[in-house]
Amino acid sequence: MAHLVKALRDNIVPSWPILQGLVAVSALSGIIYLIALNFSSRKKLPPGPTGLPILGNLLQTLKARQKGPAGFGFYLGDLNRFGEMATLRMGAKNWVMLNSDRVIKEIIVNRNKITNERSFQPIASGVVSRWKRTLLRPVPDWVEGRKAMHHLLNGTSVKTYGTWQEQESALLLGAYLDDPSKWYAHHYRYTVAIAFRVVLGATLDRSTADLEDFRRMTTEFVIAIGGSAYDYFPILTKLPRWMQVGRKFWEDMGEWHYQVLRKWWVPFMESVNNNSAPSSWTRDFLVNQSPPYMGGVEDEAMYLALSIVSAGSDNTRMVLNTWVMSAIAYPETFLRTREAVEKVVGKSPTRLPDLADLKDASYVCAVIKELLRWRPPVPVVPPHLLTEDLEFEGFYFPAGTEMVINPYGVGRRGLKDGEDFVPERWMNSKETNILDGIWDMGGGRRVCVGYVITQQELFLAIARISLCFDITPTGPFDMYELRHDVRSEPFPVKMTVRSKLHEDLIRNEKKQVVDEIGTGW
Numbered sequence: 356m357a358h359l360v361k362a363l364r365d366n367i368v369p370s371w372p373i374l375q376g377l378v379a380v381s382a383l384s385g386i387i388y389l390i391a392l393n394f395s396s397r398k399k400l401p402p403g404p405t406g407l408p409i410l411g412n413l414l415q416t417l418k419a420r421q422k423g424p425a426g427f428g429f430y431l432g433d434l435n436r437f438g439e440m441a442t443l444r445m446g447a448k449n450w451v452m453l454n455s456d457r458v459i460k461e462i463i464v465n466r467n468k469i470t471n472e473r474s475f476q477p478i479a480s481g482v483v484s485r486w487k488r489t490l491l492r493p494v495p496d497w498v499e500g501r502k503a504m505h506h507l508l509n510g511t512s513v514k515t516y517g518t519w520q521e522q523e524s525a526l527l528l529g530a531y532l533d534d535p536s537k538w539y540a541h542h543y544r545y546t547v548a549i550a551f552r553v554v555l556g557a558t559l560d561r562s563t564a565d566l567e568d569f570r571r572m573t574t575e576f577v578i579a580i581g582g583s584a585y586d587y588f589p590i591l592t593k594l595p596r597w598m599q600v601g602r603k604f605w606e607d608m609g610e611w612h613y614q615v616l617r618k619w620w621v622p623f624m625e626s627v628n629n630n631s632a633p634s635s636w637t638r639d640f641l642v643n644q645s646p647p648y649m650g651g652v653e654d655e656a657m658y659l660a661l662s663i664v665s666a667g668s669d670n671t672r673m674v675l676n677t678w679v680m681s682a683i684a685y686p687e688t689f690l691r692t693r694e695a696v697e698k699v700v701g702k703s704p705t706r707l708p709d710l711a712d713l714k715d716a717s718y719v720c721a722v723i724k725e726l727l728r729w730r731p732p733v734p735v736v737p738p739h740l741l742t743e744d745l746e747f748e749g750f751y752f753p754a755g756t757e758m759v760i761n762p763y764g765v766g767r768r769g770l771k772d773g774e775d776f777v778p779e780r781w782m783n784s785k786e787t788n789i790l791d792g793i794w795d796m797g798g799g800r801r802v803c804v805g806y807v808i809t810q811q812e813l814f815l816a817i818a819r820i821s822l823c824f825d826i827t828p829t830g831p832f833d834m835y836e837l838r839h840d841v842r843s844e845p846f847p848v849k850m851t852v853r854s855k856l857h858e859d860l861i862r863n864e865k866k867q868v869v870d871e872i873g874t875g876w
């Protein structure tokens with residue numbers, strides 16, 4: 356098994372969980388009664404694709420998931436043919452895929468009291484996350500952390516973070532200048548540096564190897580969500596341990612994640628204990644508050660703080676890489692983005708765009724929304740579990756049904772040109788509202804806490820890079836092959852600074868930042 360875990364770490368192998376699921380599921384006939392359960396409820400649920408006995412649509416969905424934006428995106432978008440809602444029978448669970456803005460508002464937002472619970476996932480939430488990752492926690496364990504996060508990411512503090520984001524984006528441009536071939540790695544350092552500073556108050560001082568481990572941990576966690584047969588048939592976890600085929604794989608993963616988190620957390624706690632840690636939400640609120648967060652259990656604070664860093668860095672990094680793909684696939688759109696920025700800062704710029712320009716350069720905001728629509732970084736929002744029976748528009752959803760926001764479905768609904776990258780479709784005076792018409796960041800009480808930060812950091816990176824650099828492909832590429840899980844360059848791109856003027860501007864800005872914060876990257 357160890358070599359399989361290593362194989363996964365070295366070169367993420369998404370098919371392994373499926374194989375493991377097949378073995379476990381085919382070994383167990385005792386779950387037949389679940390089929391009857393599903394068939395009886397299915398009659399009252401919205402229609403959906405035909406599935407297999409026992410497994411329902413599980414295999415076809417997981418197979419599609421392996422295929423990335425081309426396969427999974429198409430599969431999820433195609434669910435629109437069943438209407439605004441489509442049912443997928445995922446083993447013992449029923450997923451109702453929400454394919455339109457309207458039904459998401461009705462079910463997830465307007466009925467949030469009964470749709471904010473999480474599905475029981477003994478592997479992704481339990482074994483891999485020790486029941487402590489906020490994203491998947493059941494409501495009783497989740498509420499305290501959610502309240503705490505509001506202190507971190509409320510309106511006033513987000514303004515402070517804007518200054519840090521401007522500083523880090525100047526360092527990002529500097530890294531583009533110094534080592535353009537590592538553009539994708541710079542994206543990740545940029546997004547982690549921001550989340551790290553927001554959460555732990557310090558500038559990022561981690562090695563490339565540490566960053567790589569952290570990124571892999573996040574990627575593995577994302578794969579674990581909905582990646583294990585046990586999460587679709589939780590009853591299997593009641594079997595004797597020796598019968599739980601493949602469980603060790605997830606246990607090893609959970610243990611490794613814990614070790615990665617400790618490696619990031621221990622130096623922070625040492626700095627708290629020797630009074631050298633700068634003021635931060637984690638130091639002042641999670642660790643030193645009275646009464647202490649979660650009774651002072653250190654792992655609670657560690658998982659909450661570093662879950663925010665993990666959630667806050669990986670999705671935004673993926674969006675930045677997707678933007679680079681859009682720049683080479685749609686060069687004329689890239690140039691329009693640059694024009695929108697130059698309208699604000701001038702063609703011979705004397706300054707970089709900053710957050711005060713967000714409204715004036717609102718085309719960049721439309722680009723961000725289109726990126727989220729075109730290639731949702733979270734193709735399936737973790738299911739929101741219904742806690743009471745619900746009758747809605749002629750359908751009957753029993754408690755326990757899982758309501759799933761389908762960003763691909765919403766983003767392609769009713770569009771003939773849904774596969775094209777067209778930011779103009781968002782220029783409707785609401786383009787600066789990142790949540791309007793976009794459901795990538797979920798909704799209701801579980802909505803992503805980091806959406807303002809997300810918009811700000813994407814705005815700064817996109818506006819500044821498009822102003823200062825040309826982006827050209829250096830080989831063949833496929834606009835569906837984003838390869839978010841690889842360590843090397845995901846697709847062949849050359850970044851070239853546009854002129855000496857742009858280079859001087861960047862060097863100047865970078866120097867100012869380094870003088871201000873005493874460090875750079």
Ligand code: HEM
Nearest residue numbers: 489490663666667670671795796797798801803804805809
């Ligand atoms: C493109 C960027 C991002 C995407 C697509 C994204 C997506 C999501 C989604 C889908 C959820 C679950 C929502 C639901 O269940 O309805 C979520 C939750 C969360 N996000 Fe984000 N996110 C992004 C950026 C960020 C950033 C920048 C941060 C923090 C700095 C962040 C922190 C979190 C946290 C902590 C949660 C869990 C909230 C909770 O447990 O209540 N995310 N995000």
